Amino acid sequence: MKRLIPLFEHAVKKPVWDCRMCGQCVLHSTGMTCPMTCPKTLRNGPCGGVREDGGCEVKPEMTCVWLKAERRSHSPINPGRWEAELNHLRPPVNNQLKDTSSWINLLSGADRRAPAGWTGEIVEDSADLLVGAALVEIDDPSSLPEGFHS
Ligand code: SF4
Secondary structure (H helix, E strand, O other), rough: OOOOHHHHHOOOOOHHHOOOOOOOOOHHHHOOOOOOHHOOOHHHOOOOOOOOOOOOOOOOOOHHHHHHHHHHOOOOOOHHHHHHOOOOOOOOOOOOOOOHHEEEEEEEHHHHOOOOOOOOOOOOOOOHHHHHOOOOOOOOOOOEEOOOOO
């Protein structure tokens, strides 16, 4: 069963989100845009090399993943929540969870174990398990250093 769940998750999420099975799904805080499809696998906004037409620095034919994430975060499907979660600071990806099921890791809490040295704070929101999975909440995106989304 433990081997079947990742296969099933991949079968569901690959066609819809081009899921790369990182094992720590953050779709809910990226406007349902998989950040692992960014050629640099950036999980906290664009690199600063976004082209004037919105194209990716590495793959010009592809729209920057973070432009898509920002646009999609305003979706009327989930008003307010995706926008707010986009500004959460996500911890570095744990590559030891690659190819494991993010669903199992969400239930076990493995996707919320921060790496040694990470100084982000856990955002606790008892009303919402997924918000609790994120770390620091940024109230004023304009205060972020250059290179982060605004
Ligand atoms: S599990 Fe990871 S790779 Fe898959 S959709 Fe979620 S964020 Fe992307």
